[in-house]
Amino acid sequence: MKSNASSCQEYINSLDDDRKLAITQLRQVIVDNLPKGFQETISYGMLGFVVPHSLYPNGYHCDPSLPLPFINIASQKNFISLYHMCIYSDNNLLEWFKNEYPKYCKNKLDMGKSCIRFKKIDNIPYQLIGELAAKITVKQWIERYEQSMTK
Numbered sequence: 111m112k113s114n115a116s117s118c119q120e121y122i123n124s125l126d127d128d129r130k131l132a133i134t135q136l137r138q139v140i141v142d143n144l145p146k147g148f149q150e151t152i153s154y155g156m157l158g159f160v161v162p163h164s165l166y167p168n169g170y171h172c173d174p175s176l177p178l179p180f181i182n183i184a185s186q187k188n189f190i191s192l193y194h195m196c197i198y199s200d201n202n203l204l205e206w207f208k209n210e211y212p213k214y215c216k217n218k219l220d221m222g223k224s225c226i227r228f229k230k231i232d233n234i235p236y237q238l239i240g241e242l243a244a245k246i247t248v249k250q251w252i253e254r255y256e257q258s259m260t261k
Contacts, residue, residue: 113155113184121157129185132231133157136183136190136239143240147248148180156184156193161248171259180251181243189220189227192239196246198224199258207242214238 115121118137122130137157141150149162153176160177163169170176182193197204211219214235220227228234246254 115152118150118157125185132190133185135236139236139240140243143244145247153179153182156182158182165248166252189229190231192226193224195224196251196254199254210238
């Protein structure tokens with residue numbers, strides 16, 4: 111569900127109480143662990159963490175006027191989603207995440223290419239998401255992104 115919120119706080123305030131708490135905790139663990147350089151914004155109607163144009167002027171190839179996306183979180187109809195763009199383009203990171211997930215959650219990993227879905231909001235592995243957020247620097251993400259564009 112795409113939000114029309116114009117700020118991160120407005121996005122959070124628009125949520126039901128149970129979702130508000132989970133999204134707030136998820137956002138905070140990302141903020142606390144994300145390497146310096148990423149910028150928090152509303153991106154694609156979700157909370158987003160991007161590489162700002164000041165660090166990567168080329169922007170996102172789909173629309174260069176937009177900054178390069180890295181992580182988004184959203185409250186969807188039936189789940190909370192976390193989109194991690196690097197996990198889609200880095201098999202080592204993907205395998206690490208898949209191997210670590212069972213150490214933090216008993217329920218089966220529900221995942222698409224870059225989307226991790228949390229249907230049970232009481233079982234969001236916040237510590238693991240913090241570790242995932244900390245794994246890639248802005249410089250590393252730009253390098254991986256550019257490598258994926260040349261393929």
